[in-house]
Amino acid sequence: MIYRKLGTTGEDVSAIGLGGWHLGDKDVDEQTAIRIIRTAIDGGINFLDNSWDYYDGLCEILMGKALRDGYRQKAFVMTKIDGRTKKEAARQLDDSLRRLHVDCIDLVQHHEIIRFEDPDRVFNEGANEALIDARYAGKIRYIGFTGHKDPHIHLYMLEMAKNHGFKFDTAQMPLNLMDAHFRSFSKIVVPVLVNEGIAILGMKPMANGIILKSNTVTPVECLHYALNLPTSVVITGIDRMEFLEQAFEAVRSFHPLSSDELNRLLSKTASAAAYGEYEPFKTTTIFDSTAQNIKWLGEEPQEIQELVQK
């Protein structure tokens, strides 16, 4: 396994991370989910991804079970919360701690920063304050954010943090062979993060398999491309043991790409990527779970509601 620095935190994390969402799929029974998680950890994957809103909490519960018997100590556990208000964020964080069966989560991220008002809400309505309080209380160690919609929204979030004198430890985003060509996180956000020493968590290396449907690149090529960026970890969904083996194989065969190799990969996807057809999380609402469940974001605080009703 390749291990990389997590930004300026001093942590070392595996270059491949296990995505939490797929563990809740109905085709994955509890035993299989636990086996995937433990086998991943045994094979050197220490970065585990999850979210408060995945499958009504099932993914966190499954991960909590897998982390017993000494596995917790071997893992760097990340989860995410949707709440934008202080109250809702704190409530969700406590749910997550309970379901994961841990006293402390290594990294908690603001989930689905996909709307232009999300950065305002996180900083004006108290969600970030809730995470800072939780860090002070020892419930979490690091704070980050994630989103999949548009690079400019990530830039807003970074700017808003800066205006509040806050520095995120991590930022998560889609990094894949299509993204390189269309509304590109790798071109617009990655350089800023590198410059500021914020750890880069890549996700959607194959966009939930959708990129493979373009018949332009292989799974291992997708993973190599994401590993070749200045990512601390590339999070990938694994719902079968064979996909876990594929991820290990991608790490074993990875070497930094020469510019020729990189250009060859990019030229394969250029025309398929041009309109975002294989990155529907940018161009549709299908991946926006908080758009379909707006109550997960929490009610706007009273002082804002009053201002509106006056």
Add this chain to the structure above:
Amino acid sequence: MRVKIKRRQTIDRREFLKIAATASILANIPHNLYAQIKKDIPRRPLGSTVENVSALGIGGYHIGTKRLDEQESIKIIRSAIDNGINFLDNCWDYNDGQSEIRMGKALKDGYRQRAFLMTKIDGRTKESAAHQIDESLRRLETDHVDLMQFHEVIRLEDPDRIFAEKGAAEAMLEAKQAGKIRYIGFTGHKDPMVHLRMLDIAEKHNFKFDTVQMPLNVMDAHFRSFEQEVLPRLVKNNIGVLGMKSMGGGIILESKTIRPAECLHYAMNLPASVVITGIDSMKILDQDINAGQTFQPLNKDDVANLLERTAKAAANGKYELFKTSDNFDSTAHNPKWLG
């Protein structure tokens, strides 16, 4: 700056000609009559269309709230038209259709012919958009609206969805072909970047909007500014500019830095064809008509003074909650309206 001046001259000439024709005065109009003309609410050209619209328009949302009874709503709309406001705003999703139903009633007895009627739809798919267009026409009791706009273009995927295959744009174009709508525009209140994205995607599809609606107010000038980032492009491309939220839904007044008439005058001073404003009583209507009739182009110092007074309050968007919260995002609270 030059564009603005040129435009104002055009407006004055058009007003002048229109009144001249009405009064059957064909030549030698005395100067004092010209001065009097200025007291009407100005009419302005609507982008590159052949239409002239009043520089103030009635917002449709307030017309349909429960706070007003139907008779009052109808009275407000008709009085506005009688006093020279011909631009009417509405939306398929306002007050469960009440806003459109009441406006439809007000537009009977010959008022429809005197009004430039706009409404909006939320649907992003062809099917939902077509359904909403027909429903709006039915409620407004008219066979066509003058302008139909895509409502709440506030998310970066909205332009993609609207212009996708089987997207809402196809329904709009078919409705235009069928004579149900005359012009097409869009509106949003979230961020200038979303408007620019919408214009970019439209261009890629070889489509030119007739109008674009957005918040234009003294706070906007300081924060994520539609005025600075979107307005110049619209002026350059001669797309009709519809200003809204000149008082931020009343919230800007809570800052205690500016008065209602100043808010309206600031917005009217921009190169907007019309400034749409919510009117929920005859008293407010009178105030707004007065603001419209007393409007004089602001000089540089007036503008600088208004901007200076509001700069601090505007800095983090606290009084423009439509940008920084989801309170104004009706389609976020009702995603099914998007189809």
